[in-house]
Amino acid sequence: MSSISVPPPKCLQKPLTVPYRHMFGPGPSNVPSRILEAGVNPVIGHMHPEIFEIMNDIKSGIQYMFQTQNKMTLAVSGTGHSAMECAIFNAVEPGDSVLVAVNGIWGERAAEMAERIGARVNTIVAPPGGCFTIEEMEKALSKHRPVLLFVAHGESSTGVLHPLDGIGQLCHKYNCLFLVDSVASIGGAPVYMDQQEIDILYTGSQKVLNAPPGTAPISFSERACQKIFSRRTKPVSFYLDLSWLANYWGCDGKPSRLPSVCEFVCESLGLENSWERHLKVAEYFHAGLESMGLKLFVKEKRLRLPTVTTIVAPYGYDWKEITSYIMKTHNLEISGGLRPSVGLVLRVGLMGCNSSRENVDMVLAALKDALKHCHKSKV
Numbered sequence: 001m002s003s004i005s006v007p008p009p010k011c012l013q014k015p016l017t018v019p020y021r022h023m024f025g026p027g028p029s030n031v032p033s034r035i036l037e038a039g040v041n042p043v044i045g046h047m048h049p050e051i052f053e054i055m056n057d058i059k060s061g062i063q064y065m066f067q068t069q070n071k072m073t074l075a076v077s078g079t080g081h082s083a084m085e086c087a088i089f090n091a092v093e094p095g096d097s098v099l100v101a102v103n104g105i106w107g108e109r110a111a112e113m114a115e116r117i118g119a120r121v122n123t124i125v126a127p128p129g130g131c132f133t134i135e136e137m138e139k140a141l142s143k144h145r146p147v148l149l150f151v152a153h154g155e156s157s158t159g160v161l162h163p164l165d166g167i168g169q170l171c172h173k174y175n176c177l178f179l180v181d182s183v184a185s186i187g188g189a190p191v192y193m194d195q196q197e198i199d200i201l202y203t204g205s206q207k208v209l210n211a212p213p214g215t216a217p218i219s220f221s222e223r224a225c226q227k228i229f230s231r232r233t234k235p236v237s238f239y240l241d242l243s244w245l246a247n248y249w250g251c252d253g254k255p256s257r258l259p260s261v262c263e264f265v266c267e268s269l270g271l272e273n274s275w276e277r278h279l280k281v282a283e284y285f286h287a288g289l290e291s292m293g294l295k296l297f298v299k300e301k302r303l304r305l306p307t308v309t310t311i312v313a314p315y316g317y318d319w320k321e322i323t324s325y326i327m328k329t330h331n332l333e334i335s336g337g338l339r340p341s342v343g344l345v346l347r348v349g350l351m352g353c354n355s356s357r358e359n360v361d362m363v364l365a366a367l368k369d370a371l372k373h374c375h376k377s378k379v
Contacts, residue, residue, distance in 0.1 A: 086242070334346055
């Protein structure tokens with residue numbers, strides 16, 4: 001009798017074939033060949049001196065991307081969710097008061113993460129497509145006196161680019177840390193971590209940065225580090241404990257490093273050129289949509305996220321049929337809404353190398369074709 005009861009799967013005995021698609025949804029985006037080629041470099045040990053040199057280069061790139069001089073700057077292995085948890089799990093202890101600005105799914109998830117570790121969570125809530133004024137922020141800060149305020153800079157579920165100016169200064173007036181999610185915005189819209197007094201800033205690799213998912217850059221201000229390293233309790237996650245991460249990334253000034261696990265890709269960016277390109281391409285796209293008679297979900301132009309555009313779901317159509325038709329006919333991904341925006345919008349992401357007029361024209365042509373051939377209700 002054979003000792004193997006489960007035979008080798010036949011599906012793994014043939015070459016893997018992955019189709020090419022135009023990834024124009026809210027993420028992930030297409031990965032340029034130069035980044036894919038970087039992934040075939042040899043594997044070396046995670047404690048080898050060469051890997052530490054590479055990590056130092058990556059830290060410098062993140063500092064540039066975030067516009068910060070924070071020493072506590074590194075990359076977490078995982079998607080943007082891992083960086084969100086790293087920020088909250090390290091900065092918040094059970095019983096701490098946390099304030100979350102919710103204007104889409106990312107605020108909802110930040111609130112749930114904080115609740116799960118025993119924080120006293122309060123929220124201010126804006127309708128999909130909306131944001132908060134400085135006066136609303138101050139009123140909530142004065143009332144709840146939180147140790148941390150969360151804001152999503154680029155709310156990809158609704159297509160909102162939330163203004164950041166003045167919030168950091170306001171937080172510090174109330175002895176509160178300012179945490180910003182820039183997963184959908186970094187590289188596509190201006191962020192100045194030091195100048196805007198952001199205490200914790202994180203992003204993900206798979207959107208404007210055009211890298212494979214699995215790397216989440218994050219940075220902590222000195223003010224945030226003082227709170228984190230004077231905790232009464234250990235963070236709930238060993239893997240995301242900043243004391244371990246800081247040592248492995250050489251951020252704590254100690255001569256020896258302890259082993260950790262990390263994966264990363266680094267790609268240099270010309271920030272100002274990238275910001276300008278994303279804005280101009282978004283404006284070109286918006287004008288094209290409006291010329292077709294389609295409506296933009298975010299009414300105020302200054303609040304529109306240049307990386308992810310939300311289009312009011314065309315009246316009388318099934319948004320699922322539209323996205324399925326475009327995928328099948330044009331090999332092109334766009335998506336519907338997410339959580340608060342489900343059924344309300346179509347979402348189109350043009351990020352990093354995908355942010356071009358040629359790709360805008362491709363999406364507009366696909367939408368025109370879908371509206372021509374998809375079923376429209378007479379109701």
